[in-house]
Amino acid sequence: MTVPEELAGQRIDNFLQARLKGVPRSRIYRILRKGEVRVNKGRIKAEYKLQAGDVVRVPPVRTAEQAPAPVVGDQLRQLVEESILYDEAGLLVINKPAGLAVHGGSGVRLGLIEVLRQMFPASPFIELVHRLDRDTSGAIMVARKRAVLKHVQAELRAGRMEKSYLALAAGKWPRGRKVVEAPLKKNTLKSGERMVSVHPEGKPSETRFQVLERFAGATLLAAEPVTGRTHQIRVHAQFVGCPLAGDAKYTSDEVNRAFRGVGLKRLFLHSAVVGCTLPGGQKVRVEAPLSAELESVVSALRAGGDVRTSG
Structure with a gap:
């Protein structure tokens, strides 16, 4: 080879x-x-x-027989192809659809990375630069060169990579609350479900929030995670008392029912912008548009949709 x-x-x-x-x-x-x-x-x-x-x-080596990898269907392949926002200089940026895991495992047959490897069989290297939760949509970076992966991940660790999310929070976000610093700890329930909570023994975590628009019973936010903990934006929003709309893990059923009334059937958390510097010094900044579903929810709230609850 x-x-x-x-x-x-x-x-x-x-x-x-x-x-x-x-x-x-x-x-x-x-x-x-x-x-x-x-x-x-x-x-x-x-x-x-x-x-x-x-x-x-490499000498001949006997390998254990593996089950054949699941084949990407035409519909999923087309969806991912249409979601490519940037493909230059060894870097891909995908507007990941909600519901698509970033990689297979734990009952997931195919994730984004497996789909991309089947779409680009001639590419010897395709790896995730960072991750997004399965229910989160939006911009995610994928490296097609090892040098790009190492460089951009170093940028991420040093805090030089731009990451900004759009989030719809339930309730009235407190005025002046622009930063949430609260330690986060992972917990695994008896059912095997992974949850995260604010805990004194957790890892230091910081998220910056900016109010973009206020509605009756909801607030549209820009969220920038300074640290990169699991479920960080979701748990920090819950900690403030304004959990994210459509979040099945951290938001009450009553609140989520109210948001279904304006057409929301999923978590409203979207990776809106990613930006970095490539190994050659080229600056990349990519914006991922909201899906039609989330745009429709925002339009319904602007038109007077009321998602206030008695709680």
Whole structure:
């Protein structure tokens, strides 16, 4: 195998693990230690970082039989194709539909990343830069080059990546409440469901909020997560006393019923803007438009829709 530019910088052990599906990691390290794997006809160590153009020779290795990967249907493929907002310089930005997980697992047969790998079979490298909850829609970055993945994730860790969400909160957001700093802790219920709560022993978490528009019983917000904790925006909004509309986890049934009256059938949380700097210095900023469903909800509220509840 000849290493393409997109995979330059990847460790040989990770490179092999991605290609020898079903082979235990211990077996991969064994063939590396024994020198059975050669790069440019020479022995290498597990931590060797591949270079573009390297020729990798792998001995015959028995792999466990794997169930065939589910095939992406035409309808889902078309939906994702139509959702591509940006595809340049090794970076994809997708306007992810609500309800589509970012990757398979835990009962999910196909996620966004599996769909993209089937859509671009000639691309040797397609990886998520960051994640979105399954019920959250909007802009998500996917790297098509390893160098882009490493660079943009470093930008993310350093707080230099722009991420802004549109969120519809129930109730009247408190005036002057522009920042929520509350530690978040993950909990797993007996049912296996994952929940997050504000807890003194949780991880430090910060979200910046800006009121964009007020309605009868609801507030449209821009939310910028400074940290990147699971369910952070949703739990911080709940902590303020204004849980997000349509949130089945953190918002009461009574409140969600009121929002169904204006046509909302899902969580109103949308990744509206992502921005970063690419390895060559090019600045990228991409806006993801709201779906017709969420636009319709906002229009109904502007037209006088009242979602106030007795609670």
